[in-house]
Amino acid sequence: MSKARPPTGSRRNPRVSEAILDAAREILTERGAAGFSMEAVAQRAGAGKPTIYRWWPTRADLLMDVYEREKLVSVVPAQSDDPNDDLLRYTVNLWQFWSTHTAGQAFRGLIAEAQSSPAAMTALRDRFLPPRLSTIREMLGRILSQASAEEIDLRARLWLGFSWQALLQDQILMEEVDIGRAIAIITCPSGA
Amino acid sequence: MSKARPPTGSRRNPRVSEAILDAAREILTERGAAGFSMEAVAQRAGAGKPTIYRWWPTRADLLMDVYEREKLVSVVPAQSDDPNDDLLRYTVNLWQFWSTHTAGQAFRGLIAEAQSSPAAMTALRDRFLPPRLSTIREMLGRILSQASAEEIDLRARLWLGFSWQALLQDQILMEEVDIGRAIAIITCPSGA
Amino acid sequence: MSKARPPTGSRRNPRVSEAILDAAREILTERGAAGFSMEAVAQRAGAGKPTIYRWWPTRADLLMDVYEREKLVSVVPAQSDDPNDDLLRYTVNLWQFWSTHTAGQAFRGLIAEAQSSPAAMTALRDRFLPPRLSTIREMLGRILSQASAEEIDLRARLWLGFSWQALLQDQILMEEVDIGRAIAIITCPSGA
Amino acid sequence: MSKARPPTGSRRNPRVSEAILDAAREILTERGAAGFSMEAVAQRAGAGKPTIYRWWPTRADLLMDVYEREKLVSVVPAQSDDPNDDLLRYTVNLWQFWSTHTAGQAFRGLIAEAQSSPAAMTALRDRFLPPRLSTIREMLGRILSQASAEEIDLRARLWLGFSWQALLQDQILMEEVDIGRAIAIITCPSGA
DNA sequence: GGGTAAACGAGACGGTACGTCCAGTCTTTCA
DNA sequence: TGAAAGACTGGACGTACCGTCTCGTTTACCC
Numbered sequence: 001m002s003k004a005r006p007p008t009g010s011r012r013n014p015r016v017s018e019a020i021l022d023a024a025r026e027i028l029t030e031r032g033a034a035g036f037s038m039e040a041v042a043q044r045a046g047a048g049k050p051t052i053y054r055w056w057p058t059r060a061d062l063l064m065d066v067y068e069r070e071k072l073v074s075v076v077p078a079q080s081d082d083p084n085d086d087l088l089r090y091t092v093n094l095w096q097f098w099s100t101h102t103a104g105q106a107f108r109g110l111i112a113e114a115q116s117s118p119a120a121m122t123a124l125r126d127r128f129l130p131p132r133l134s135t136i137r138e139m140l141g142r143i144l145s146q147a148s149a150e151e152i153d154l155r156a157r158l159w160l161g162f163s164w165q166a167l168l169q170d171q172i173l174m175e176e177v178d179i180g181r182a183i184a185i186i187t188c189p190s191g192a
Numbered sequence: 193m194s195k196a197r198p199p200t201g202s203r204r205n206p207r208v209s210e211a212i213l214d215a216a217r218e219i220l221t222e223r224g225a226a227g228f229s230m231e232a233v234a235q236r237a238g239a240g241k242p243t244i245y246r247w248w249p250t251r252a253d254l255l256m257d258v259y260e261r262e263k264l265v266s267v268v269p270a271q272s273d274d275p276n277d278d279l280l281r282y283t284v285n286l287w288q289f290w291s292t293h294t295a296g297q298a299f300r301g302l303i304a305e306a307q308s309s310p311a312a313m314t315a316l317r318d319r320f321l322p323p324r325l326s327t328i329r330e331m332l333g334r335i336l337s338q339a340s341a342e343e344i345d346l347r348a349r350l351w352l353g354f355s356w357q358a359l360l361q362d363q364i365l366m367e368e369v370d371i372g373r374a375i376a377i378i379t380c381p382s383g384a
Numbered sequence: 385m386s387k388a389r390p391p392t393g394s395r396r397n398p399r400v401s402e403a404i405l406d407a408a409r410e411i412l413t414e415r416g417a418a419g420f421s422m423e424a425v426a427q428r429a430g431a432g433k434p435t436i437y438r439w440w441p442t443r444a445d446l447l448m449d450v451y452e453r454e455k456l457v458s459v460v461p462a463q464s465d466d467p468n469d470d471l472l473r474y475t476v477n478l479w480q481f482w483s484t485h486t487a488g489q490a491f492r493g494l495i496a497e498a499q500s501s502p503a504a505m506t507a508l509r510d511r512f513l514p515p516r517l518s519t520i521r522e523m524l525g526r527i528l529s530q531a532s533a534e535e536i537d538l539r540a541r542l543w544l545g546f547s548w549q550a551l552l553q554d555q556i557l558m559e560e561v562d563i564g565r566a567i568a569i570i571t572c573p574s575g576a
Numbered sequence: 577m578s579k580a581r582p583p584t585g586s587r588r589n590p591r592v593s594e595a596i597l598d599a600a601r602e603i604l605t606e607r608g609a610a611g612f613s614m615e616a617v618a619q620r621a622g623a624g625k626p627t628i629y630r631w632w633p634t635r636a637d638l639l640m641d642v643y644e645r646e647k648l649v650s651v652v653p654a655q656s657d658d659p660n661d662d663l664l665r666y667t668v669n670l671w672q673f674w675s676t677h678t679a680g681q682a683f684r685g686l687i688a689e690a691q692s693s694p695a696a697m698t699a700l701r702d703r704f705l706p707p708r709l710s711t712i713r714e715m716l717g718r719i720l721s722q723a724s725a726e727e728i729d730l731r732a733r734l735w736l737g738f739s740w741q742a743l744l745q746d747q748i749l750m751e752e753v754d755i756g757r758a759i760a761i762i763t764c765p766s767g768a
Numbered sequence: 769g770g771g772t773a774a775a776c777g778a779g780a781c782g783g784t785a786c787g788t789c790c791a792g793t794c795t796t797t798c799a
Numbered sequence: 800t801g802a803a804a805g806a807c808t809g810g811a812c813g814t815a816c817c818g819t820c821t822c823g824t825t826t827a828c829c830c
Contacts, residue, residue: 009826010774034308039816048777053818111360112304116226125361154374161353168303168356169317182346188380190373201432201805202795208807231785240808245787397802418692423790432804437792495744496688500610509745538758545737552687552740553701566730572764586779586822615811624782629813 005046019045020052024066028102033109036063060113060120064128067106070097077135083142088183090139092176094163099172108167133160143187151190158186204247211237212244216258220294225301230254252305252312256320259298262289269327275334280375282331284368286355291364300359325352335379343382350378403429404436408450412486417493420447444497444504448512451490455481461519467526472567474523476560478547483556492551517544527571535574542570581622588631595621596628600642604678609685614638636689636696640704643682646673653711659718664759666715668752670739675748684743709736719763727766734762 005015023045027036038059042049056062075097077090098104110128114121136156144152162182166172215237219228230251234241248254267289270278290296302320306313328348336344354374358364407429411420422443426433440446459481461474482488494512498505520540528536546566550556581591599621603612614635618625632638651673653666674680686704690697712732720728738758742748 005776007776007825009776009824009828010772011827013775016776032308037816038818042777046777048779049818050778050820051776054775108307112307115300115304115360116224121362125363129361150370151373154370155377157357158350158354158374158377161355161357162350163353164360165349165353165356168307168360169321170313171317178342178346181343182350185347185350185378185380185382188377190377200797200803202797203806205795205806229785230787234809238808240810241786242788242790242809243807246806400803416692418694421790422792426804430804432802433792434794434805435803438802443791492691496691499684499688499744500608505746509747513745534754535757538754539761541741542734542738542758542761545739545741546734547737548744549733549737549740552691552744553705554697555701562726562730565727566734569731569734569764569766570761572761574761581781586777586820588780592781613811614813618782622782624784625812626783626814626816627781630780 020047025102028105033105036109058119060123063106063110067103070101070103087139088180091179095172155186212239217294220297225297228301250311252315255298255302259295262293262295279331280372283371287364347378404431409486412489417489420493442503444507447490447494451487454485454487471523472564475563479556539570596623601678604681609681634695636699639682639686643679646677646679663715664756667755671748731762
């Protein structure tokens with residue numbers, strides 16, 4: 001599986017990073033989070049393990065990077081004049097993205113890793129999630145324009161949890177209608 | 193109707209099961225999900241690995257059993273005349289249970305395991321969660337007495353996801369007020 | 385694989401011994417010395433391991449017993465008026481016996497066992513071999529009527545070694561002619 | 577028991593092989609073939625099991641290697657002008673070698689292993705024995721200069737068997753006189 | 769334009785854990 | 800009371816990865 005690659009000498013070789021990320025992606029797609037090991041990635045990429053560890057010190061780093069690259073391709077928050085629909089579209093796209101691409105497996109692996117590795121937990125909480133939560137908060141803010149930051153944050157967590165429980169139970173195949181109703185609930189106007 | 197002859201031979205030794213579950217509990221408490229290995233449990237329990245595998249064929253089985261036994265001790269759904277408060281109490285107790293006992297680590301380990309082991313995923317989804325979701329549905333049903341089963345189920349998932357995201361981010365330390373507000377949101381009356 | 389068997393309570397049940405020996409024989413035949421374990425025998429016989437250990441305290445005992453029972457069937461030293469031919473016949477029969485029956489595997493297992501178990505070594509040397517060596521000595525004595533006991537014993541060992549090295553190398557398929565020539569050599573008249 | 581050893585990186589570290597072979601030798605000497613396990617060798621050598629399996633895929637490989645290294649030290653066929661005496665000397669030396677060194681245990685372990693492992697049998701028959709049988713054939717050839725190859729081969733097997741039966745019965749303590757007489761018999765001139 | 773430094777493939781290495789098999793012993797049940 | 804059978808501890812099996820380390824090779828940059 002090792003592709004012939006001309007060495008670049010003393011500068012970082014971008015082909016190598018590419019090969020490694022490709023390999024990681026392929027393994028996640030073919031064998032899921034279970035088959036994902038640094039060993040397997042190195043093997044498939046035709047790279048040495050130290051090379052991987054040099055650029056991605058932990059498994060979490062690699063998983064996050066794979067996820068990011070996939071993300072670029074598809075999920076982008078829209079900004080129409082119906083913010084409610086924007087959030088629905090975004091959510092539906094995200095679930096789609098998780099179910100049809102490598103990303104779902106990468107994310108599942110990342111969350112699993114975080115349960116046993118403090119470093120991965122930190123990376124997840126402090127690096128990976130914040131920008132994503134921001135996006136959600138921003139969308140929710142457009143819907144509930146008068147709500148406090150705490151209120152928004154709480155609803156963002158509800159949204160996050162709803163998506164996670166579906167992913168982590170391998171139940172991300174859900175009718176758009178149902179997702180819409182869930183969105184409706186977590187955006188319901190706060191009790192006076 | 194011929195009476196089946198009861199099998200002869202030694203009976204399962206309850207002290208052994210106890211020792212194994214105790215060891216598992218202690219390891220989860222002391223070292224968290226990361227340090228939890230069948231090997232370590234066997235070691236600490238002074239038991240042979242085959243003995244463990246005889247009664248708990250997979251890691252998930254053992255984790256679930258540890259969780260169950262802990263559960264008996266503490267979290268029980270109340271049934272007062274304020275169903276809204278019942279749900280809050282239950283949730284607060286559960287988070288408390290997760291944070292102060294072994295249970296949180298066991299559950300985190302179980303969810304992580306399910307991400308890479310199909311058997312664990314099946315066990316989680318088909319054996320572990322159903323009774324718990326039932327409890328939640330029942331409580332939600334008392335609050336939203338006119339809602340359809342699908343509606344209740346959806347809100348149960350929202351509740352589940354909210355709890356999971358907190359647990360899986362190691363953020364189960366939350367003000368009771370906030371939990372209350374989250375509960376309020378997922379029980380908000382469906383838009384007429 | 386367990387055959388239904390009425391239990392007999394506090395008297396030894398001959399059916400059990402039979403079942404165990406049968407199982408041992410079958411396993412040796414089907415899987416060779418490699419697959420022969422007390423566990424497997426107990427399993428196949430539908431017996432408990434302690435039952436086996438009660439009557440055959442070591443693996444060697446069981447192997448020897450299996451060998452003995454097979455032996456009754458076939459190899460008997462003849463006693464014609466050509467003692468040289470008697471020995472040849474006996475040897476050829478023995479090799480045949482080893483190659484076509486369970487016995488070869490049992491014997492190989494016994495010798496192997498003796499290399500790591502002092503008890504098995506003792507049993508082999510002091511119980512199993514003596515009667516067999518006697519038979520050989522007796523036959524050799526008829527051929528070399530004037531040789532001393534030491535002389536006979538030495539040649540018996542040569543005969544024994546010749547057969548063993550063939551068995552232990554899985555090379556017991558040898559032309560009768562060659563066996564005959566080997567016999568001729570070890571019975572050659574001692575140098576004057 | 578692990579001795580500090582500088583790592584050598586991507587080239588095989590000879591100190592490691594040494595440590596492993598030393599450990600294997602020591603265990604054979606101290607505990608005999610019975611106590612010889614890959615686990616114990618790894619433990620004593622301060623090496624990981626995979627390291628052992630990398631270089632010696634089977635137990636037989638390791639036993640053979642231990643045997644070879646010992647051999648270098650002592651048993652070498654002489655070539656005087658009395659070929660008969662050469663063979664005697666060689667045999668006596670070999671038995672001595674088996675009885676006073678680690679080698680006897682290694683060889684016994686190897687033969688035992690071959691009875692239950694086809695791979696070990698192959699290694700024994702196709703790799704280990706041939707050079708040794710050649711030596712013997714060569715010596716016998718010098719004694720019986722007119723004998724055919726088949727004749728020599730047969731007598732080589734007699735010699736081999738004689739040595740084996742002594743080793744495998746733990747009876748390698750034999751008077752040199754007796755060994756001499758056995759040699760005399762298997763080198764007796766073939767009947768006209 | 770020759771020497772140095774970094775990146776890289778390769779893979780050895782000590783470890784930990786896996787899940788399984790077997791040896792022997794202990795305990796319980798039943799005739 | 801003693802035979803039978805299942806449960807048990809414990810040790811070894813052979814394998815998969817972990818993360819670290821050291822090699823030797825190949826450029827790219829700097830003096």
